[in-house]
Amino acid sequence: xxxxxxxxxxxxxxxxxxxxxxxxxxxxxxxxxxxxxxxxxxxxxxxxxxxxxxxxxxxxxxxxxxxxxxxxxxxxxxxxxxxxxxxxxxxxxxxxxxxxxxxxxxxxxxxxxxxxxxxxxxxxxxxxxxxxxxxxxxxxxxxxxxxxxxxxxxxxxxxxxxxxxxxxxxxxxxxxxxxxxxxxxxxxxxxxxxxxxxxxxxxxxxxxxxxxxxxxxxxxxxxxxxxxxxxxxxxxxxxxxxxxxxxxxxxxxxxxxxxxxxxxxxxxxxxxxxxxxxxxxxxxxxxxxxxxxxxxxxxxxxxxxxxxxxxxxxxxxxxxxxxxxxxxxxxxxxxxxxxxxxxxxxxxxxxxxxxxxxxxxxxxxxxxxxxxxxxxxxxxxxxxxxxxxxxxxxxxxxxxxxxxxxxxxxxxxxxxxxxxxxxxxxxxxxxxxxxxxxxxxxxxxxxxxxxxxx
DNA sequence: TTTCAGTCAATAGA
DNA sequence: TCTATTGACTGAAA
Numbered sequence: 001x002x003x004x005x006x007x008x009x010x011x012x013x014x015x016x017x018x019x020x021x022x023x024x025x026x027x028x029x030x031x032x033x034x035x036x037x038x039x040x041x042x043x044x045x046x047x048x049x050x051x052x053x054x055x056x057x058x059x060x061x062x063x064x065x066x067x068x069x070x071x072x073x074x075x076x077x078x079x080x081x082x083x084x085x086x087x088x089x090x091x092x093x094x095x096x097x098x099x100x101x102x103x104x105x106x107x108x109x110x111x112x113x114x115x116x117x118x119x120x121x122x123x124x125x126x127x128x129x130x131x132x133x134x135x136x137x138x139x140x141x142x143x144x145x146x147x148x149x150x151x152x153x154x155x156x157x158x159x160x161x162x163x164x165x166x167x168x169x170x171x172x173x174x175x176x177x178x179x180x181x182x183x184x185x186x187x188x189x190x191x192x193x194x195x196x197x198x199x200x201x202x203x204x205x206x207x208x209x210x211x212x213x214x215x216x217x218x219x220x221x222x223x224x225x226x227x228x229x230x231x232x233x234x235x236x237x238x239x240x241x242x243x244x245x246x247x248x249x250x251x252x253x254x255x256x257x258x259x260x261x262x263x264x265x266x267x268x269x270x271x272x273x274x275x276x277x278x279x280x281x282x283x284x285x286x287x288x289x290x291x292x293x294x295x296x297x298x299x300x301x302x303x304x305x306x307x308x309x310x311x312x313x314x315x316x317x318x319x320x321x322x323x324x325x326x327x328x329x330x331x332x333x334x335x336x337x338x339x340x341x342x343x344x345x346x347x348x349x350x351x352x353x354x355x356x357x358x359x360x361x362x363x364x365x366x367x368x369x370x371x372x373x374x375x376x377x378x379x380x381x382x383x384x385x386x387x388x389x390x391x392x393x394x395x396x397x398x399x400x401x402x403x404x405x406x407x408x409x410x411x412x413x414x415x416x417x418x419x420x421x422x423x424x425x426x427x428x429x430x431x432x433x434x435x436x437x438x439x440x441x442x443x444x445x446x447x448x449x450x451x452x453x454x
Numbered sequence: 455t456t457t458c459a460g461t462c463a464a465t466a467g468a
Numbered sequence: 469t470c471t472a473t474t475g476a477c478t479g480a481a482a
Contacts, residue, residue: 083470098461100472113459113480190464191475210457232476239458240474455482462477468470 057125058117066106069123074103080133082140090139091126092119105247193233197223201233209238 052060077087088099102119109117126132193201204211204219211219211234220227 085470094460095462096471097463097473100470101461104472107459116460188476192465193475229475233474235457236475239460242458458479458481460478460480462475464473464475466471466473468472 054118054121055114058114058121061117061121061124063109064117064120064124066109066112066120069120069127070103070106072127073123076127076133080137082133082136086136086140086143090136092122094119105243107243107246111246191225191229193225193229197225201230201237205234205237209234 073087076082077084083096084099084103085096088094088096092099092102094102106120107116109120112120129135200223201219204215208215211230216227216230216234219225220230223230
């Protein structure tokens with residue numbers, strides 16, 4: 001069974017041998033066959049040549065303002081009438097949904113893993129490429145051309161690029177009807193949760209963001225869902241709530257005084273997420289969390305949802321659920337316990353931001369932090385360590401790799417005098433938050449109960 | 455084993 | 469046709 005549906009990760013022509021060392025995150029049954037591509041027509045945009053692989057670039061990249069980058073990318077794409085799909089597949093090596101997600105909810109840089117930073121570095125490289133639009137337009141044309149060719153029978157189906165129509169269900173032409181049939185059967189229908197089901201899960205989440213196996217099974221049976229669906233829902237919900245909090249932080253910063261600075265993402269986040277994984281909600285942090293005013297209520301309030309129509313299974317399940325469901329009935333979300341996830345998420349970003357901002361004020365005050373890629377060989381300034389923010393004590397990205405001849409990283413915003421005032425304000429805020437965190441940590445260490453006023 | 459980050463891809467809605 | 473949402477999945481970390 002060979003289905004080539006996956007997108008070929010983009011080569012930026014940085015250093016092909018080092019490219020794509022990350023394993024493909026998905027090993028779907030329809031993983032790309034060796035040498036097989038579904039999108040040959042979508043050649044990646046060429047970036048200035050450099051001996052560096054994208055991962056080296058990511059590792060050496062200074063802190064990027066993810067919010068500003070995505071904002072800019074959105075603008076450019078919109079202004080030039082270029083779609084997320086084209087951009088994602090040819091520039092980032094991601095699908096449209098992922099691109100949409102990234103563009104609308106970028107995480108702050110310091111919250112991203114190396115892998116998570118990669119798309120942002122790619123975006124930045126793309127933004128710095130003076131021919132980026134042209135190249136993407138060319139690609140669009142090529143795609144259209146390929147589509148027309150295939151449509152008018154000049155090419156056999158499946159042999160051409162990721163053009164409209166061919167993109168979905170890009171099944172291997174070698175597939176027999178029997179295989180196709182079994183492929184269709186193997187395809188699981190997507191579960192669509194009804195509004196009531198989601199509402200019930202949300203309520204359950206408020207009660208117990210990390211439900212026990214027993215709770216999961218109970219929920220699953222009451223809602224007539226598979227336990228895996230419930231588990232997945234909780235995972236996804238926690239993860240998305242966390243990101244929501246981060247986004248709010250970023251946007252706060254954006255509107256707060258000066259341009260965005262992802263290094264100071266949120267002012268409502270007291271503890272680190274790294275800790276929070278260790279400090280399970282049922283543990284100490286949860287105890288402390290209940291002492292902290294819940295700042296992230298938005299997502300917990302039941303938004304009006306109209307969905308889940310169609311699918312018979314869903315509607316059956318749905319009506320059954322209505323009849324039997326009452327996981328935590330009569331609960332008032334407003335009175336519900338603090339959501340440890342929101343707390344945890346916000347906590348972490350705060351501490352992280354403190355680490356960055358307080359320890360490196362210049363980084364904190366570089367909202368326009370930009371990495372510019374110079375096509376001009378500049379062995380003298382690889383990743384400029386002499387930049388203003390290099391005075392920041394030991395940020396791991398300020399190292400000086402001697403073998404980075406083609407890149408210079410420019411931080412224009414650091415020269416902006418207007419930033420002083422906002423920096424000061426930001427630092428004051430950070431200091432205040434730092435104080436709060438410090439007290440929280442002490443309280444947590446002593447296991448003592450404190451009443452807080454923020 | 456559990457949780458997470460990151461992503462895919464189906465689907466809904468504009 | 470495009471974008472946003474979201475259930476499911478993988479691999480990594482703890």
